[in-house]
Amino acid sequence: MSDEMAGDTVPEITPTFRFQWEEAQQCHVILYPEGMVKLSPSAGEILKRCDGEKTIESIIRDLKTQFPDANLDADVYKFLEVAHENGWIRAK
Amino acid sequence: MKTVGSELNNQPKPLWLLAELTYKCPLQCPYCSNPVDFAKAKNELSTEDWLRVMREARAMGATQLGFSGGEPLVRRDLEELIREARRLGFYTNLITSGVGMDEERIKGFKEAGLDHIQVSFQASSEELNNFIAGTDAFKHKLEMARLVKKYGYPMVLCFVLHRQNQEQVRDILELAITLNADYVELATTQYYGWAMVNRDQLLPSREQLEQAEAIAHEYQKKMKGKMKIYYVVPDYYETRPKACMNGWGAVFLTITPDGTALPCHAAGQLPGMTFPNVRDHSIDWIWNDSPDFNKFRGFDWMKEPCRSCPERFKDFGGCRCQAYMLTGDAANTDPVCDLSPRHQVVLDAIAAAKEAAQRPVAVVKPLVFRNPQNSKRRIAEKQAGVAGTLY
Ligand code: SF4
Ligand code: SF4
Numbered sequence: 380m381s382d383e384m385a386g387d388t389v390p391e392i393t394p395t396f397r398f399q400w401e402e403a404q405q406c407h408v409i410l411y412p413e414g415m416v417k418l419s420p421s422a423g424e425i426l427k428r429c430d431g432e433k434t435i436e437s438i439i440r441d442l443k444t445q446f447p448d449a450n451l452d453a454d455v456y457k458f459l460e461v462a463h464e465n466g467w468i469r470a471k
Numbered sequence: 472m473k474t475v476g477s478e479l480n481n482q483p484k485p486l487w488l489l490a491e492l493t494y495k496c497p498l499q500c501p502y503c504s505n506p507v508d509f510a511k512a513k514n515e516l517s518t519e520d521w522l523r524v525m526r527e528a529r530a531m532g533a534t535q536l537g538f539s540g541g542e543p544l545v546r547r548d549l550e551e552l553i554r555e556a557r558r559l560g561f562y563t564n565l566i567t568s569g570v571g572m573d574e575e576r577i578k579g580f581k582e583a584g585l586d587h588i589q590v591s592f593q594a595s596s597e598e599l600n601n602f603i604a605g606t607d608a609f610k611h612k613l614e615m616a617r618l619v620k621k622y623g624y625p626m627v628l629c630f631v632l633h634r635q636n637q638e639q640v641r642d643i644l645e646l647a648i649t650l651n652a653d654y655v656e657l658a659t660t661q662y663y664g665w666a667m668v669n670r671d672q673l674l675p676s677r678e679q680l681e682q683a684e685a686i687a688h689e690y691q692k693k694m695k696g697k698m699k700i701y702y703v704v705p706d707y708y709e710t711r712p713k714a715c716m717n718g719w720g721a722v723f724l725t726i727t728p729d730g731t732a733l734p735c736h737a738a739g740q741l742p743g744m745t746f747p748n749v750r751d752h753s754i755d756w757i758w759n760d761s762p763d764f765n766k767f768r769g770f771d772w773m774k775e776p777c778r779s780c781p782e783r784f785k786d787f788g789g790c791r792c793q794a795y796m797l798t799g800d801a802a803n804t805d806p807v808c809d810l811s812p813r814h815q816v817v818l819d820a821i822a823a824a825k826e827a828a829q830r831p832v833a834v835v836k837p838l839v840f841r842n843p844q845n846s847k848r849r850i851a852e853k854q855a856g857v858a859g860t861l862y
Contacts, residue, residue, distance in 0.1 A: 395625040395653065397562055397586060403484060403532030410562035412587040412627050412654060415486070415534055464696075 384435060384459045389471040391431030396467050398426050409467050421451075425458055431471045435459065483768070484532035485724035485758050488561075489539060489736060490521065492549070493728050496542040497570045498608065499840035500593060502631055502666040502673055505541065506739055508853070510846035515728045518548040520749060522555050524726055527754035529559040533724070536561040541728070544571035550583045557584025564589060566629075569615035570608050577615070581622045588619045589627040589656075592643075599636060616650045627654040632683065633666075633673035634828060640683040644690045644700070652698055657687055659705040663737040663792060665841040668849075672838050674824035680708060707817055711782070712789025712805035719767035719791060724758060732757045734764055737792040741801050767791050767801070774802055776810045 384390065392398045397410040400423075407423030409416040418426065424445075428438045439455050462468045494509040516524075525536065536556050543549060544567055556563045565580065569590045580588070592612055593599070620626050628650065630636070630643050640657065647655045660666050660673050675683075687702040694700065706713050716723045716735045725733040730749040733739055739746065744766070747757045758764055766772065770783055777788040788794075789805020797806045797816045804811040839845055 394623060399560060401532070401534060403530075408534065410534065410586070412589065412625055413535060413537070413564055415562070 384456060384463055384470070386436040387434050389431060389434050390429040390438075390459060390463075390468045391471045392426065392429055393466055393469045398467070409465075421454070422458055422462075425455055426462065426468070429459075429462075429468050482759070483718075483721045485528055485722070485754070486533060487535045487537070487723045488525070488528045488533045489537045489723065489725040490524070490543075490552075491725060491727050491736065492516075492521070492538055492540050492543045492546045492552075494541040495545040496540060496568070496841075497545075498542070498568050498593075499842045500631070500665070501669045501838040501840050502633055502660045503841040504661060504664040504666060504736060505841065506664055506737075507668060508846060508850050509541075510843045511850060512727070512729050516726075516730045516749070518551060520730060521548075521552055524749050524754060525552070525556055525559060525561070528724065529561060531755060531758065534560075534562060535564065537564045537566050539566040542568055542571060544576070550576075550579050553580055553583040553585045557586075562586050567591070568608065569612045572615050574618055577618050577622050581624070585624070587627060588624050589629050590616050590619060591629040591631065592646075593631070593636070599639070613650070616652075620651055625653045626651065627656065628652045629656040629658055631658050631660055632675070633660040634675040634679065634824070635673070637675040637679040637683050640686045644686070647698065648694070654699045655701065657683075657700065657702040659703050661705075661737075662707070662796075665839065667796060668839050670820060671824050671827040674707065674821065675705070676825055676828060677708060677821075680704065706790075706793075706807045707821060709807055710809040712786050712793070712807040714786045715790035715793070715805070718787040720758070720764040721768070721787075724754070732761075732764075734767075735792065741792065741795055772802055774804070776808075776812075777804050780810065 395411070399408060399410065400406075401408050404417060406420070407418040407426065409418065409426075424442060425438065428441060433441070435455070439452055442451055442455065443449070459468065493515055494505060494512050538549065538552065543565060546552070553563055553565075563584065563586050565585055565588045567588065567590060577588070590612060592609075616626060616628065628647050632640070636643075643657070644655065662670050662674075666673060684702065684704065687700060691700045691702075720734045723735055725736045725738075726749060727733065727736075727739065731739060731746050732749055732754075733746055738744070744763045746763050747761045749757070752761065770778075773783065773788055777783050786808075789807055791801045793807065794803045794805050795801035798811075798813045803813065806813040806816050808814065
């Protein structure tokens with residue numbers, strides 16, 4: 380398991396965190412003991428795809444088909460770094 | 472889609488639901504924040520009542536759910552409540568002393584969908600822990616902490632700090648490291664309930680605090696990325712109050728064992744309030760429309776100096792219960808604030824605790840342990856007019 384978030388890394392949500400859609404807030408959230416982080420729509424879209432099967436490269440490809448106008452490689456890597464630092468995701 | 476939801480989003484939501492399932496507890500912590508007259512409470516809510524409360528709160532946007540008490544493990548329907556909570560999409564927290572838990576139950580909770588177990592310790596040494604808890608529980612707690620980890624829960628250890636264990640912070644953190652804790656909460660005693668009765672014996676000195684704080688910071692640095700350490704300075708030593716509950720009726724909703732709904736777990740003591748019961752009203756009405764939940768919402772209720780203070784948006788004037796306990800009026804500025812004309816009462820409390828700490832042990836008023844006998848005694852004294860205030 381590498382500590383870096385590289386193209387062939389397969390990220391997944393860390394089991395001690397919970398990622399879910401909140402209807403009342405109209406956003407995705409990360410839940411952990413006694414706390415909650417509200418996610419922006421793009422962060423939600425990225426984490427939705429961290430299913431422990433797709434590599435980061437294929438996540439980006441997938442995002443590009445859905446959001447063709449966006450130039451998002453750098454943003455995705457940057458966000459995944461942050462998510463990793465916070466312990467929300469880990470490399471499978 | 473955005474515009475449809477935006478109006479709703481400005482309304483405060485009860486994001487945090489604290490379910491105090493029972494006041495029964497095998498421990499007797501003298502810093503317990505339960506009401507001193509808890510022995511009066513009868514008639515715990517039924518399983519059906521709790522299920523309804525959870526459903527209604529969840530529909531209003533509640534996300535975090537804490538099962539606490541007393542000792543929530545005393546409730547035999549806990550597994551059932553957890554299962555429904557998880558099905559509803561809550562993040563479920565069990566806040567427990569660990570007494571009454573065993574491997575079978577920890578496993579059962581996991582299967583039911585429990586997300587997190589917080590085990591509270593009274594101290595890092597067996598002797599002091601058991602003395603403070605009023606029972607022999609330390610070894611069992613250690614065992615429970617290990618099992619929590621084994622079953623894949625994030626491990627959160629909670630230590631309530633006060634004068635009697637303040638100097639153990641290093642040992643406490645070492646113990647947490649040995650146990651592989653993910654989070655450590657060094658929770659400063661808050662002076663409500665039983666803690667208020669025992670304040671002279673519990674309030675640490677400034678020197679003790681500074682030392683504890685330095686150690687906590689040292690470990691925060693050392694354990695960065697491995698263990699999260701939360702440390703909060705007791706507000707008596709601050710010059711600004713805490714933003715209590717993030718504002719009245721803003722985020723927190725507590726339901727007591729008999730179904731009384733409160734904006735915070737200490738609010739039951741405030742005079743002139745009736746506080747609605749979930750047996751009579753919907754959570755929606757309680758949260759949005761009940762007079763008590765609106766009483767200190769926003770800023771219009773404030774008196775000076777808060778009323779015109781630019782910091783009111785940050786601290787909401789502090790804690791209503793503390794304002795009441797220390798100044799006699801819940802609408803006053805929290806006297807922890809040094810802009811409060813009553814700030815001296817806090818300084819006096821610090822001086823009184825300091826004086827008590829210097830007296831020889833034999834002449835110090837003993838700690839009053841939280842148990843039904845002491846509770847009944849305080850209720851009787853109150854009725855006879857002996858005890859001044861029943862905190
Ligand atoms: S603080 Fe102690 S006495 Fe009070 S409910 Fe918790 S474990 Fe029981
Ligand atoms: S006067 Fe009131 S609003 Fe201003 S800092 Fe003090 S408590 Fe906060």
